[in-house]
Amino acid sequence: MTRQEAAARRLLGRELGAEREQKVTNLWADALRRMARNRAAILGLVIIIALVLMAVFADQIAPYDYREGDSNDNYMVPTWLVRIMPGNMGAYAQVGNKFLFGADYLGRDLFSRVIYGTRVSLPVGFVGAMTALIIGLVYGCISGYYGGKIDDIMMRIVDIVYAFPTMLLIILLMAFFKTSFGGANVPGTAAYTFNQINHVVDRFLGLEGGGMLFIFMGIGITAWMGIARLARGQILSLKEKEFILASRMIGASDIRIITRHILPNIIGPILVAVTLSIPGYISTEVFLSFIGLGVDPPTPSWGAMISEGARAIRSYPNQVLLPALMLAITMFAFNFLGDGLRDALDPRMRGTS
Amino acid sequence: MIPVLIFISLVTFALAHAVPGGPFDREKPLPAEIKANLNRYYGLDQPLWKQYTDWMGLTRNPSGEFAGVLQFKFGPSYSSRSRTVNDIFRAHLPVSAQLGFVALCIAVGMGVPLGIIAALKQNTFWDYFSMAIAIFGVSVPNIVLGPIFILVFALTLGWFPVAGWGTPAQMVMPAFALGLNSSALIARLTRASMLQVIREDYIRTARAKGLSERIVIIRHALKNAFIPVATILGPMFAALLTGTFVVEQIFAIPGMGKYFITSITNRDYPVVMGTTLLYAVFLVIANLVVDITYAYLDPRIHYE
Numbered sequence: 001m002t003r004q005e006a007a008a009r010r011l012l013g014r015e016l017g018a019e020r021e022q023k024v025t026n027l028w029a030d031a032l033r034r035m036a037r038n039r040a041a042i043l044g045l046v047i048i049i050a051l052v053l054m055a056v057f058a059d060q061i062a063p064y065d066y067r068e069g070d071s072n073d074n075y076m077v078p079t080w081l082v083r084i085m086p087g088n089m090g091a092y093a094q095v096g097n098k099f100l101f102g103a104d105y106l107g108r109d110l111f112s113r114v115i116y117g118t119r120v121s122l123p124v125g126f127v128g129a130m131t132a133l134i135i136g137l138v139y140g141c142i143s144g145y146y147g148g149k150i151d152d153i154m155m156r157i158v159d160i161v162y163a164f165p166t167m168l169l170i171i172l173l174m175a176f177f178k179t180s181f182g183g184a185n186v187p188g189t190a191a192y193t194f195n196q197i198n199h200v201v202d203r204f205l206g207l208e209g210g211g212m213l214f215i216f217m218g219i220g221i222t223a224w225m226g227i228a229r230l231a232r233g234q235i236l237s238l239k240e241k242e243f244i245l246a247s248r249m250i251g252a253s254d255i256r257i258i259t260r261h262i263l264p265n266i267i268g269p270i271l272v273a274v275t276l277s278i279p280g281y282i283s284t285e286v287f288l289s290f291i292g293l294g295v296d297p298p299t300p301s302w303g304a305m306i307s308e309g310a311r312a313i314r315s316y317p318n319q320v321l322l323p324a325l326m327l328a329i330t331m332f333a334f335n336f337l338g339d340g341l342r343d344a345l346d347p348r349m350r351g352t353s
Numbered sequence: 354m355i356p357v358l359i360f361i362s363l364v365t366f367a368l369a370h371a372v373p374g375g376p377f378d379r380e381k382p383l384p385a386e387i388k389a390n391l392n393r394y395y396g397l398d399q400p401l402w403k404q405y406t407d408w409m410g411l412t413r414n415p416s417g418e419f420a421g422v423l424q425f426k427f428g429p430s431y432s433s434r435s436r437t438v439n440d441i442f443r444a445h446l447p448v449s450a451q452l453g454f455v456a457l458c459i460a461v462g463m464g465v466p467l468g469i470i471a472a473l474k475q476n477t478f479w480d481y482f483s484m485a486i487a488i489f490g491v492s493v494p495n496i497v498l499g500p501i502f503i504l505v506f507a508l509t510l511g512w513f514p515v516a517g518w519g520t521p522a523q524m525v526m527p528a529f530a531l532g533l534n535s536s537a538l539i540a541r542l543t544r545a546s547m548l549q550v551i552r553e554d555y556i557r558t559a560r561a562k563g564l565s566e567r568i569v570i571i572r573h574a575l576k577n578a579f580i581p582v583a584t585i586l587g588p589m590f591a592a593l594l595t596g597t598f599v600v601e602q603i604f605a606i607p608g609m610g611k612y613f614i615t616s617i618t619n620r621d622y623p624v625v626m627g628t629t630l631l632y633a634v635f636l637v638i639a640n641l642v643v644d645i646t647y648a649y650l651d652p653r654i655h656y657e
Binding site: 159160163164165166167168169171172173175176179180279283286287290291292293303306307309310313314317320321324327328331332335336339 | 356357360361364365368369371372488491492493494496497499500501503504508515591592594595598599602603613614617618625628629632633636637640
């Protein structure tokens, strides 16, 4: 490299870098401003923050233990609920004001269990999103940027896995993880290692014996494909642009082009897609726990609580309503935030899904 | 398409058999001899590759005949002894299919008009009203909708029966619980693509040459606005099919869902593999139909 080339490169690099940085701050600042004006998005954000705090401080907030209850309190209903609920609950239900929202079929406080339930649903949403983002982005970038044979093979793989009924695949995977990893206690095997990691994850989340890692794995294995396709599509249209050609001309490496020039341009739509997919991961876990393949009891997943409550829906509608309401609020919050994020990052896309 | 299905059959087979324990492990163990006989009878003592080819119908099974997926025979069910998987499909699949189909009709029949109204009357009451319904539908999963429908429309208002299957009245709540989510997605997508299309030049041309507004919207705008909607119909169909699992459980509907889940815990391999493969075939066909619809809607698209 001659001295002129080096100088030109330094100069161009700095100028390009400076220009890019300025543009990015503008884009993000604009987005932030638009977002702050969107009341639904702010509401969603506030709810999510409240839910996160609820999960972190569940031990302090929850008045009772989520694992054990007093069998004398089975199905206890508080007085105020009897008054507003339709039907003649007061005639047969055990009424008592020990619990704010009543107790479940084992005499456990519903309110406490719903609060601990955030420790299941929120991590599932966030971990699902992170796995989708990281694997999907790396996979999509490699496939889209290098193109040709690599692209053909990688996208063929995605197509094939995509054709699988996702939910059935997750169900099969969960059955496999839970039975072959869950009980493994022979040191040295892969299953044992997974089981140990699972215990660490459960302890970290404050839910002993929940089996959260397996849910993360089941959801993560299927979550990344949509993002990979999206990232690839974006890169395909981007990599022919002049500024990519220019940076290649001045000798930037592939890694540098991808991380400095391509990623900042595609991260917006991808972030939106990831945020909007969080409710999907949460409802997948709820679905799994509902059919008994999610977290292990007594871990209080909303899905498991809805399934327990649905069995007693005629006599004790409050059992199913409380977790259902929490789930709906959480889904609303993430959808509001995702919609707001999309409108803020790309105003032209307003109203699409 | 064929390689995809072969791959799916392999993965399903591997996953179903990777789950430890066999179909005849009980809490009270069977005598070893009986278990061995059962295993021999069902061919479970064969090497795994042989079990796979038997199941696919590529090799002769222990009874000496070709009876596998290729011959449309999905094998016996281990847990309900008297019935084959084909019997189970015949009895329960129509119920799930009916539920899924009605839900799909609700999804399209409600989603498309809502989206069109919202787009044509952008930023008016109707727009906000439709989009409020849509965000409700997107956010509230069927697992929540089911119990709420039961509480409100069956137990409080008494309009529909609480559970069961067979009469049209019993279909209303499960189908809506299943289809509302999809109809919300369709409504949002229709609105967005409609908004884009009605600003196109050819719509102005159509109006300029004096066509009635109805013809312009239905023949010119809707046909093009429907293309993105058609894209998601394939995955949506799959979501509806698996969504039936939850809805069937809530409303006590005798469909495939309950069978599939209990058969996993019972290691009833043929039911698990048969259901997964069958649903995969549905999904592949649905995507194929979507591709064909594409070519019809947009004549610029050609397939080799």
